[in-house]
Amino acid sequence: MRYIDPHIHMISRLTDDYERLAHAGCVAVSEPAFWAGFDRGSSLAFRDYFRQLTEVEPKRAAQYAIKHFCWLCINAKEAENVSLSREVIAMIPEFLDKPNVLGIGEIGLNKNTKNEATIFCEHLELAASRDELVLIHTPHLEDKYKGTRMILDMLRNESRLKPERVLVDHAEEHTIKPILDAGYWCGMTLYPVTKCTPQRSADMLERFGSTRVCVNSAGDWGPSNPMNVPALMLEMRLRGHSDAEISKVVYDNPLAFFKQCKRFKWSEE
Amino acid sequence: MTPLTAQAAIDRYYLETRCKLIEIAANLDRIDRGDGAAGAAADPRMAKVLEALALLNRTDITTADRAERLQRVFSQQFEEGWAIPNKK
Numbered sequence: 001m002r003y004i005d006p007h008i009h010m011i012s013r014l015t016d017d018y019e020r021l022a023h024a025g026c027v028a029v030s031e032p033a034f035w036a037g038f039d040r041g042s043s044l045a046f047r048d049y050f051r052q053l054t055e056v057e058p059k060r061a062a063q064y065a066i067k068h069f070c071w072l073c074i075n076a077k078e079a080e081n082v083s084l085s086r087e088v089i090a091m092i093p094e095f096l097d098k099p100n101v102l103g104i105g106e107i108g109l110n111k112n113t114k115n116e117a118t119i120f121c122e123h124l125e126l127a128a129s130r131d132e133l134v135l136i137h138t139p140h141l142e143d144k145y146k147g148t149r150m151i152l153d154m155l156r157n158e159s160r161l162k163p164e165r166v167l168v169d170h171a172e173e174h175t176i177k178p179i180l181d182a183g184y185w186c187g188m189t190l191y192p193v194t195k196c197t198p199q200r201s202a203d204m205l206e207r208f209g210s211t212r213v214c215v216n217s218a219g220d221w222g223p224s225n226p227m228n229v230p231a232l233m234l235e236m237r238l239r240g241h242s243d244a245e246i247s248k249v250v251y252d253n254p255l256a257f258f259k260q261c262k263r264f265k266w267s268e269e
Numbered sequence: 270m271t272p273l274t275a276q277a278a279i280d281r282y283y284l285e286t287r288c289k290l291i292e293i294a295a296n297l298d299r300i301d302r303g304d305g306a307a308g309a310a311a312d313p314r315m316a317k318v319l320e321a322l323a324l325l326n327r328t329d330i331t332t333a334d335r336a337e338r339l340q341r342v343f344s345q346q347f348e349e350g351w352a353i354p355n356k357k
Contacts, residue, residue: 112345114354121354145344150351157353174340199282200336206272207333238281239273 001243003250004028005229006257007106007135007169007187007216010057010068017219017226022064024230027251030069030258031057032106032135035077037221043087046074050091054098067266069258071105071135072096079110079119089122096130102261103127105135106169109147112139121154128160133261135187138170140194148175152182165260167214172196176208185257189218190228198232202239205249214254293322317342 002025010018010031021029031053033046040046053070061068072095074088095101107123109116127134139147148168155166163183170189171179179186188204189195196204201215219226229250236246258264273281297318300309309315321342325335 114352118354142343142345145341146347149347153351153353157355157357159357172340173334173337174344203272203336206270210270241270245270 001025001233001247001250002027003229003233003247004030004254005216005219005226006030006167006214006254007032007189007218008226009034009218009220010061011052012221013219013226015060015063018061018064018066021226022066024227026066026229028067028069028254029061030071030102030135030254032071032137033073033075034106034137034220035075039078039081040084043084043091046088047091050095054095054100058100067100069100069102069264071102073104073107073123074119075106076108076110076116076120076137076139079107079116080113082115082119085119086122089119089126092126093130096132097263099263099265101263102258103133103135105133105167106137107134108137108169109139109143109151110137112143112147112150117150117154120151121158124154124158124161128158131262133257134161134166136166136168138168138175140170144170144172145174148178152178152184155184156182164212167257169216170195170218171204173200173204176204176213180208180212185212185214188213188215190215190225190232191218192223192225198228198235201232202235202241205236206239210245210249210253212253213249214257215249 005021005026008029008031010029033049033053050072058068072092074085079085104123104127107120109120124134136151138144138151151168155161167185167187168179169187171186172195176186188201190198190201205213215229215232217226217228218224233246233250255266259266300306303309321339324338324342
């Protein structure tokens with residue numbers, strides 16, 4: 001069965017991982033801009049990073065017949081540096097018309113600080129003014145519930161952004177309902193220890209339904225498994241869910257969200 | 270999406286549940302065996318672990334939302350009316 005991983009950091013993965021994804025049926029990935037594992041020294045480092053996301057990575061993915069899309073921003077962790085963040089936000093429009101860019105992301109909160117909230121709102125302003133889709137990172141562990149509620153408050157405050165054009169990611173049992181109730185898309189990340197297992201994700205799909213829900217591996221440079229979307233597909237199959245139900249979650253839903261981007265091109269080959 | 274029957278869920282997840290409970294017991298034993306175990310008991314994280322275990326043992330909850338309740342045990346409080354930047 002074909003599938004899309006809508007949140008995976010392929011610049012951190014081996015080319016072998018593209019091959020494994022392709023063998024498992026992956027036909028497209030989307031890669032949000034994120035923290036590199038260290039704070040970058042200047043906005044020039046982000047310029048190079050955005051070139052990697054928009055020029056280099058699509059070619060690497062294409063070797064395995066995988067379409068590569070991406071999202072641009074300065075991540076929540078480095079958003080603590082407000083002056084650097086504003087330099088990066090000012091640079092983003094130079095890259096927004098690249099054909100594989102889906103929108104602004106993954107913006108969000110990390111430790112729920114005032115600076116992070118300020119830069120989150122400035123990213124929302126950019127997205128609203130350019131009519132871009134938005135992909136949002138919610139914090140980890142004990143910060144997640146509070147941060148998700150703060151993010152929903154800030155989204156409500158930016159009335160130009162339609163909820164159906166925003167995906168709030170890394171949802172878990174205590175945050176999925178407020179996200180869906182507010183009309184946003186919701187992402188569940190299948191990631192060891194700090195996020196969600198395939199089993200718990202399947203539980204949430206059974207409990208809350210699959211409308212406006214996507215799943216992803218968020219495979220990156222840390223302990224993570226880029227094959228976790230197929231792991232969820234197997235879990236759903238073992239529970240007796242139909243191919244149509246599985247395909248809705250892992251293919252139809254991310255595609256429907258992406259298709260709202262004016263640059264997004266897709267052929268059902 | 271229709272969930273498994275309760276019996277099918279027991280059959281499929283019993284060994285996994287047993288395994289995870291024993292892992293938790295072993296983790297707690299490891300803490301108790303270590304130097305400074307008395308001090309570790311005062312660590313606020315241990316209070317959360319014990320609160321979570323007590324929640325798991327409650328038989329009066331019939332809403333099948335233990336995972337959500339546990340998540341809340343390990344979460345910071347959200348304060349309504351916080352200062353949103355550039356509030357409109």
